[in-house]
Amino acid sequence: xxxxxxxxxxxxxxxLGQLGEGATIKAGGIDLIDxxxxxxxxxxxxxxxxxxxxxxxxxxxxDGLRLGPLSTLSEIAAHAQIxxxxxxxxxxxxxxxxxxxxxxxxxxxxxxxxxxCWYFRSTDFDCKKKSGASxxxxxHTGENQYHAIINNDVCxxxxxxSTAVPLLAMNAQVELTSxxxxxxxxxxxxxxxxxxxLTNETIVQPGEIITAVFVxxxxxxxxxxxxxxxxxxxxxxxxxxxxxxxxxxxNQCRKASIVLGVAAPTPIRSAAAEAVLTGxxxxxxxxxxxxxxxxxxxxxxxxxGFKTQLFQTAIYRTVLLAAGQMQRDPSAIG
Ligand SMILES: Cc1cc2nc3c(=O)[nH]c(=O)nc-3n(C[C@H](O)[C@H](O)[C@H](O)COP(=O)(O)OP(=O)(O)OC[C@H]3O[C@@H](n4cnc5c(N)ncnc54)[C@H](O)[C@@H]3O)c2cc1C
Numbered sequence: 001x002x003x004x005x006x007x008x009x010x011x012x013x014x015x016l017g018q019l020g021e022g023a024t025i026k027a028g029g030i031d032l033i034d035x036x037x038x039x040x041x042x043x044x045x046x047x048x049x050x051x052x053x054x055x056x057x058x059x060x061x062x063d064g065l066r067l068g069p070l071s072t073l074s075e076i077a078a079h080a081q082i083x084x085x086x087x088x089x090x091x092x093x094x095x096x097x098x099x100x101x102x103x104x105x106x107x108x109x110x111x112x113x114x115x116x117c118w119y120f121r122s123t124d125f126d127c128k129k130k131s132g133a134s135x136x137x138x139x140h141t142g143e144n145q146y147h148a149i150i151n152n153d154v155c156x157x158x159x160x161x162s163t164a165v166p167l168l169a170m171n172a173q174v175e176l177t178s179x180x181x182x183x184x185x186x187x188x189x190x191x192x193x194x195x196x197x198l199t200n201e202t203i204v205q206p207g208e209i210i211t212a213v214f215v216x217x218x219x220x221x222x223x224x225x226x227x228x229x230x231x232x233x234x235x236x237x238x239x240x241x242x243x244x245x246x247x248x249x250x251n252q253c254r255k256a257s258i259v260l261g262v263a264a265p266t267p268i269r270s271a272a273a274e275a276v277l278t279g280x281x282x283x284x285x286x287x288x289x290x291x292x293x294x295x296x297x298x299x300x301x302x303x304x305g306f307k308t309q310l311f312q313t314a315i316y317r318t319v320l321l322a323a324g325q326m327q328r329d330p331s332a333i334g
Pocket of ligand 1: 024025026027028029030031032033069095096097098101104105106107108109110111112113114160161162163204208209210211235236237238
């Protein structure tokens, strides 16, 4: 690991003043310190925002839910109003990583964590995403069992943020603050796919801090759920995860929002699956049809074809869970 300066800030203005060439924001530090130890990133200065009180707190108003970016995954998972009204978000926060990680990991850091790809995260491999010197995506020809099955032709990394899945499904917005002021970005525009940029994974620009995440109040009749599947029972990143938000009228679905987590380089909504459910009665047949529709655009690599089946299971069981027709799947992990 390189030598670096460490600056402790207690206000957003102080933190903004410290950002600049070579500086990186540190929240919980879980992903950042891993990347530094592996020498994938080498910032010359860490700007510690963990003591900025204005970035904490969870408030629920008539308009919706406002989350400080320093809210930990544990705090989000344990919040009674989030459990009741934004169930998929508490499910996702409560089933990410380990209890120890969830106590330290912040929402801002969770949606900003870097993608998972063992070639990207190893100094033994260069790739077009890292330095641009090599034109290769090693996952295309190498070990690709954990990689993307959708939108994987440029780069097959996956974005592992569990909380991004329900935030995208719930039309959340992210507030960014810089010295120039504030701007608000919809989660739908937050992640930048590799075909648009190989270096910018999100729209967050240097010098910007996430200062809030806002989730609008759901329509009446909304129910939601999130489930994650993986190799180990816990302590693991997902191999497939699904977030489902349904606006229901009895058993009839008026509106559906279905988001897949680690299917593609960014979390993605499945318009095809949503179209299958909209206006229909939710039952096992429609849930399975939606799951199949979501995988129509899959282009699995040599070793990850199993993920298309796993995603179908994740989607259909999470649709039924959200609709109140199935219990939480005991084979879901976390
Ligand atoms: C064993 C294990 C299992 C895991 N499983 C999962 C899982 O299932 N699901 C999941 O989602 N994650 C999982 N993780 C990852 C973990 O949840 C993330 O590393 C963590 O959420 C990062 O949050 P942090 O606060 O520590 O971020 P940091 O490491 O401090 O920061 C991460 C990135 O975000 C940037 N950043 C942080 N806060 C802000 C802000 N307010 N504004 C702008 N930029 C900011 C930092 O500059 C950095 O680039 C796992 C981790 C481990 C170790």
